[in-house]
Amino acid sequence: MDFSIKENILIDKIVEQVLLEDIGTGDITSDSIVPYDLKAKGIIKTSEEGVVAGLDIAHLIFKKLDPEIIFQEKIKDGVKVARGKVLAEISGSARTILKGERVALNFLQRMSGIATITSKFCQEIKNLPVRIVDTRKTTPGLRILEKYAVLMGGGYNHRFGLYDAVLIKDNHIAVAGGIKSAVNSVRKQISHMIKIEIEVENLSQLQEALFEKTAKLPKIEFIKPKHSIGSNTITAMQSGMFFGYLGLTNELIRRFKRELGEDSVVVATGGQAELMGNESKLIDKINPFLTLQGLRMIYEMNKL
Structure with a gap:
């Protein structure tokens, strides 16, 4: 991970907090059973295909517990891997490996999950002039890591907080x-x-x-322009608004008909009903009072 000093301090605090939460005063199970000088080796491998994110965090977790732990990454964050792929090898104190494994896996699973689903979204829009961008709707305390995972999946970061x-x-x-x-x-x-x-x-x-x-x-008035190619900034924006909205309307109608049946009757209502209804060949009727009529019917059905 290539973070600023401020971000590295924040990540360091996250790791310290989660280790304190999980280990507290000590791993009473491992410390009771596993000899303190026993050495062990372990691997981290995938249980299904996906995009990897969080290996640096996993590395940091083990190093916080024991600086002498050897953590060898076999793949880099942001790479799509198949099921069963070895991501890292760990060697050193058996107690340390057992203490850190769950916390490390928790981060790897969550961050790789975010990276994987982001990658899937990005694939869906790869031929469109749009981006997949994250939000502030993140797990409290983990925003920097979850936004990093979005980047590893091919997405983009929006604002980090309310201040930037x-x-x-x-x-x-x-x-x-x-x-x-x-x-x-x-x-x-x-x-x-x-x-x-x-x-x-x-x-x-x-x-x-x-x-x-x-x-x-x-x-800019929302009306049908005389030409699809605007002759100035205003008519160009007018064209984009009108034909963009018309295209959106037509595509939604096509999708509705695929789900409900091609013989479905399409009724336009609302503020732009007449404008869209007269232009779209997929709209069968125009009824600006459809919502009010529906409310009246509901009222009559329930007034008794």
């Missing part, structure tokens, strides 16, 4: 009274070097975010 990037979400927007107010408040408080991201929930919020985050472009 701005992410304006629904609660911030609600408190501020809108995206414009939220962005303006942030700009007054932080350096212009810090990235600002906005999490939007609908097209109107996207339009407002584009207005606030770009060079103060006019608000």
